[in-house]
Amino acid sequence: MSVASPAMEIRNPADPMLPRPAVIQAIRPEAAGIATYSLAFVDPADRDAYHFRPGQFNMLYLPGVGEVAISLSSDPAESQVLGHTVRYAGNVTRAIGRLKVGDMLGVRGPYGSHWPLEDAVGKNLIIVAGGIGLPPLRPVILSILSQRDAFGRVLLLYGARTPADLLYTREFGRWREAGIEVNISVDMADESWRGKVGVVPQLFYFVRMEHQNTLVLTCGPEIMMRFVIYEALARRIPKNAIYISMERNMKCAVGFCGHCQYGPNFICKQGPVFNYAAIEPFFGKEDF
Amino acid sequence: MSPNLPRVSASIGLPKPALQQVFDNLRAAGFSLVGPTVRDGTIVLDEIARLDDLPVGWTDEQEPGRYRLKKTREALYFNYGVGPHAWKQFLHPSCLRLFSVEKSNGSWVFRPPEEPPPRYAFVGVHACDVAAIGILDRVLLGGEFRDPHYARRRENIFALAVNCTRVNPTCFCTSMKTGPRVTTGFDLALTELPEIFLVEVGSDAGSEMLRDTPWEAATAFDLGRAARAMQDVERQVERQLKTDDLPRLLYDNLEHPHWDEVATRCLSCANCTLVCPTCFCTTVVDTSDLRGTKGERIRLADSCFNRDFSHVFGGNIRPNIRSRYRQWLSHKLASWIDQFGTSGCVGCGRCITWCPVGIEITEEVNALRAKAAK
Numbered sequence: 001m002s003v004a005s006p007a008m009e010i011r012n013p014a015d016p017m018l019p020r021p022a023v024i025q026a027i028r029p030e031a032a033g034i035a036t037y038s039l040a041f042v043d044p045a046d047r048d049a050y051h052f053r054p055g056q057f058n059m060l061y062l063p064g065v066g067e068v069a070i071s072l073s074s075d076p077a078e079s080q081v082l083g084h085t086v087r088y089a090g091n092v093t094r095a096i097g098r099l100k101v102g103d104m105l106g107v108r109g110p111y112g113s114h115w116p117l118e119d120a121v122g123k124n125l126i127i128v129a130g131g132i133g134l135p136p137l138r139p140v141i142l143s144i145l146s147q148r149d150a151f152g153r154v155l156l157l158y159g160a161r162t163p164a165d166l167l168y169t170r171e172f173g174r175w176r177e178a179g180i181e182v183n184i185s186v187d188m189a190d191e192s193w194r195g196k197v198g199v200v201p202q203l204f205y206f207v208r209m210e211h212q213n214t215l216v217l218t219c220g221p222e223i224m225m226r227f228v229i230y231e232a233l234a235r236r237i238p239k240n241a242i243y244i245s246m247e248r249n250m251k252c253a254v255g256f257c258g259h260c261q262y263g264p265n266f267i268c269k270q271g272p273v274f275n276y277a278a279i280e281p282f283f284g285k286e287d288f
Numbered sequence: 289m290s291p292n293l294p295r296v297s298a299s300i301g302l303p304k305p306a307l308q309q310v311f312d313n314l315r316a317a318g319f320s321l322v323g324p325t326v327r328d329g330t331i332v333l334d335e336i337a338r339l340d341d342l343p344v345g346w347t348d349e350q351e352p353g354r355y356r357l358k359k360t361r362e363a364l365y366f367n368y369g370v371g372p373h374a375w376k377q378f379l380h381p382s383c384l385r386l387f388s389v390e391k392s393n394g395s396w397v398f399r400p401p402e403e404p405p406p407r408y409a410f411v412g413v414h415a416c417d418v419a420a421i422g423i424l425d426r427v428l429l430g431g432e433f434r435d436p437h438y439a440r441r442r443e444n445i446f447a448l449a450v451n452c453t454r455v456n457p458t459c460f461c462t463s464m465k466t467g468p469r470v471t472t473g474f475d476l477a478l479t480e481l482p483e484i485f486l487v488e489v490g491s492d493a494g495s496e497m498l499r500d501t502p503w504e505a506a507t508a509f510d511l512g513r514a515a516r517a518m519q520d521v522e523r524q525v526e527r528q529l530k531t532d533d534l535p536r537l538l539y540d541n542l543e544h545p546h547w548d549e550v551a552t553r554c555l556s557c558a559n560c561t562l563v564c565p566t567c568f569c570t571t572v573v574d575t576s577d578l579r580g581t582k583g584e585r586i587r588l589a590d591s592c593f594n595r596d597f598s599h600v601f602g603g604n605i606r607p608n609i610r611s612r613y614r615q616w617l618s619h620k621l622a623s624w625i626d627q628f629g630t631s632g633c634v635g636c637g638r639c640i641t642w643c644p645v646g647i648e649i650t651e652e653v654n655a656l657r658a659k660a661a662k
Contacts, residue, residue: 016433019398020398021398064574064576256570269431
């Protein structure tokens with residue numbers, strides 16, 4: 001897990017807490033209370049300098065309201081316009097929900113560790129996402145699409161509470177055509193639903209997978225990831241082949257505010273993407 | 289360098305009233321003088337100008353959950369232990385504007401604070417607090433990112449340190465290997481003898497501030513007295529914290545029932561994190577004008593004992609005192625080492641003195657160790 005090299009970032013080296021202005025180019029509704037915001041820096045020099053890796057996040061700032069950590073959900077190969085899939089949950093995200101195309105935000109980033117896409121070349125991938133855990137994994141999927149032959153089998157196990165909560169459904173066809181095995185379930189079905197019903201880790205029971213030469217990448221509620229890890233370990237996938245993306249309260253994203261500490265780690269620096277073997281002693285500890 | 293100034297690493301004798309000349313030299317050089325002064329029944333750190341501002345003739349009594357000032361017969365200047373204030377309040381202010389933002393020509397313009405911070409001369413920095421500043425340096429300057437606000441305040445300080453010549457029952461600097469003697473990170477270091485200061489010169493700047501003072505080379509007699517005083521003080525430190533099994537002991541016992549027991553006493557009031565010279569956590573608040581075209585981002589001191597500290601959508605990661613006390617202690621003494629290559633504790637004892645219920649960090653570690661061994 002390395003972080004992106006400093007030359008590739010929109011971080012003011014003199015002041016890492018200072019955002020840069022960006023404008024909303026498009027807003028795409030994804031589900032009830034969730035939309036993807038495509039942002040472009042106002043300054044062309046910022047647009048050219050900015051590059052990110054799958055799994056990294058930005059701090060989005062609304063003057064007078066606050067700042068929030070949002071994962072990048074777009075294709076890392078296209079970094080002129082940056083996708084952020086936002087769920088309207090707190091003060092800042094609800095205020096973002098009131099913005100229109102053409103409105104302005106402050107942006108700084110990218111921060112944090114990334115999914116081990118380089119290590120995944122030539123390997124099988126099991127991507128497991130729950131709810132709003134899919135957006136941080138979408139850059140992985142989009143990167144795979146552009147170089148599908150570089151990877152072995154790619155399984156996506158994805159679930160949401162209800163069919164209406166599923167994200168990116170209109171893209172599933174394209175993902176399947178490219179040879180990604182998309183497996184979907186919902187916790188609660190409605191009359192329209194013809195697919196599987198159950199929590200995400202149960203999808204492991206519907207697919208056969210190789211345990212050798214396979215990486216698991218998972219993001220979702222901690223309790224879901226806990227059971228994903230059980231299922232993966234039960235299939236003899238080793239601990240160090242499992243990667244998880246963690247969430248904690250975060251104020252600064254540069255290791256100063258102390259909020260996102262997770263044992264010896266800062267989620268903003270060593271995370272959000274962790275190798276499970278590295279955080280196993282702390283993962284699942286009550287109220288930790 | 290002028291021939292009438294002492295060399296770096298020299299020890300000199302300075303008549304006590306001549307310290308005023310050092311203060312005057314510092315002020316003339318543009319420093320803002322901050323040091324110990326008596327206020328609200330405690331010795332706090334604030335702006336000072338004259339020797340009279342120092343706590344002359346005062347000493348303190350400290351115990352778990354107790355702090356009292358007491359008049360002494362001797363008119364000593366530095367006859368007290370560390371008080372509720374720490375130097376972080378100047379280097380890492382508890383309230384700071386990070387930037388202002390204004391809508392201009394359709395775009396947001398972000399402006400960092402422009403006014404330069406004061407150049408501080410810290411008067412009376414104890415050895416544990418010198419170590420604490422070294423720890424803050426690692427936290428805020430030593431990593432991938434540098435805190436520019438800390439850097440601007442830190443790079444220009446003048447440190448007039450003092451060797452401790454008395455010990456409080458809350459002190460455990462010898463366990464943390466930070467004191468009682470100041471060995472590094474100072475411009476001048478004083479040892480207070482009954483009628484003079486013995487001064488060690490730590491830098492060219494320190495030497496320069498001795499200009500126009502009637503200093504003399506230290507006599508063997510004075511050096512001997514000071515050395516004996518330091519040895520005595522070192523022996524008087526009774527409180528111990530065994531550190532050789534840290535961080536392992538804490539990492540291995542994150543779910544030990546002892547945390548529940550501490551939680552029955554801890555009030556989660558955050559006093560310990562406020563007085564701690566190394567606790568650095570912050571939060572931010574945002575303000576705006578009514579039209580929403582101007583705003584400011586303010587950074588405030590925060591504490592892992594505050595309930596909202598670990599709030600995420602869907603709940604609070606550390607919803608009880610047990611988990612918050614465990615976070616504080618295990619960060620201070622265990623994960624801090626992994627993060628910054630040093631313990632977060634300097635053994636100053638402030639968290640013990642200022643805990644309203646007298647929880648002792650040293651005793652909690654001892655208790656956990658004893659219970660875990662069973």
